[in-house]
Amino acid sequence: MEHSALTPMLEESDTGLITRSNSEIQERFKIEERDNLFKTLEESEKQLSGEGNRVSRPKIQREFMGGKVEFERYYWPQIISFHPSDRQSKGWRYKEAWAAMYLKDTNLKVEDLFRELWEENTWSLKPMWLKLYDNPRGLYASSLIVDGCCVLELLEKSDLWVDPEQELKISMDKLVRVHQDLLIMNNQVPFQLLRLLCQDQERLQKCLCNFLQVHGIKVETAPKLPRKKRENEEVKVAVDGDDDEDPVHLLDYLRKALLMRGQHTIYEAINLIPMKRGSLHLRKYRIGTIRELKAAGIRVTKDSHNSLYPSFNDGMLQLPKLIVDGSTPYIFFNLVAFEMSPDFRNNFEVSSFLVFMSSLIDQPEDVKELRMAGIIINELANDKEVADLFNKMDTILVPETLFFAHISLQIHSHFESKRGRIRMLSWMGEASNTFFRSPWTIIALLAATLGLVLTFIQTWFAMHPKAS
Structure with a gap:
């Protein structure tokens, strides 16, 4: 009896303890959530303002513009892919062969290159290389070496005085498409990799000039490469117009060449003109x-x-x-x-x-x-x-x-x-496009005009018959 009488009293006590415990836990969660939100916002603000963001440049990423299916073919490589996940692409034979040619021409030691790319005593890449890619999964030192050497050999043998069919062992129609592959945003290699594999600044500059010439851009507009950065030197946030920064990749270098005419001078002149901000x-x-x-x-x-x-x-x-x-x-x-x-x-x-x-x-x-x-x-x-x-x-x-x-x-x-x-003139242009865009439209217009003239003559004679 005593035991049964005490049981409800113990149950009520336990319930109170549980209720207070749940309340304390909920309060603690609220405090932690508040503190975490504050820390997250503070860190995001620092990242956006540049504090603590030592390497903040465009990464090698898969990005494209549009939404129309007809545009997609301009964003995917046709023969050679430099993306880590495409190691068995149909152009892999060319990549390996050209990489071997470059290593032979430059006497580069593969073991030395691996030391530059690998962390000591591990099989993983150094953090600086991982930061260059938006999605570094599947990235290996071997693929970086092959990709970079392949690009440099291709550019070096794209000189106007070199026979690419003889030197690169590829037909001209395929070579044109390979050069188009080098333009694709999804298919870029980091410029730091080209720097690593080509220690000769003049040789690298010549490769870049060949790249511009292939795509019809005068080499006079080729941006000069800045000095090579020391290892672990801080990389600034990428801002359009920086002259003391290496390009991010070949596509970035081509863009800099197209915009070589003093953009700072142009914008300074425009800024002197008072203009209200336009629509957002x-x-x-x-x-x-x-x-x-x-x-x-x-x-x-x-x-x-x-x-x-x-x-x-x-x-x-x-x-x-x-x-x-x-x-x-x-x-x-x-x-x-x-x-x-x-x-x-x-x-x-x-x-x-x-x-x-x-x-x-x-x-x-x-x-x-x-x-x-x-x-x-x-x-x-x-x-x-x-x-x-x-x-x-x-x-x-x-x-x-x-x-x-x-x-x-x-x-x-x-x-x-x-x-x-x-x-x-707009009316005249529309009339020209409508009635004179081809010989058949001209003939149709003349036939319709002749029909109207004959109809008018017939109507006039019907209304004004000759006196008998």
């Missing part, structure tokens, strides 16, 4: 087609500078010379993907330029005008292919950058004073 929305630069510009009295000429920066002054629009061939979409689409990378601070120069050009080019006639002015060098089948290419670029959306917003404002101000003339 992504947008397109609707300037007007080349025919509309001509209707407004704007002259379009070739810029003497080797740069992607257009300029507008006193009714004259200067545009850079542009070679359009089979590699052009690979260059531009992957440069756009690079500029859209989340860890690359830049002013979207290439993306803005493409949006600008897509506004100027609507029909093959616009391409013809630019070709006649010496601005576009068309190495495709016809002007329609060039127009179609730039019309694809119309899907690109960019923030309103100060440089192109300034040019857009200048051109639109000029348009306002010539609005009537522009409208008249």
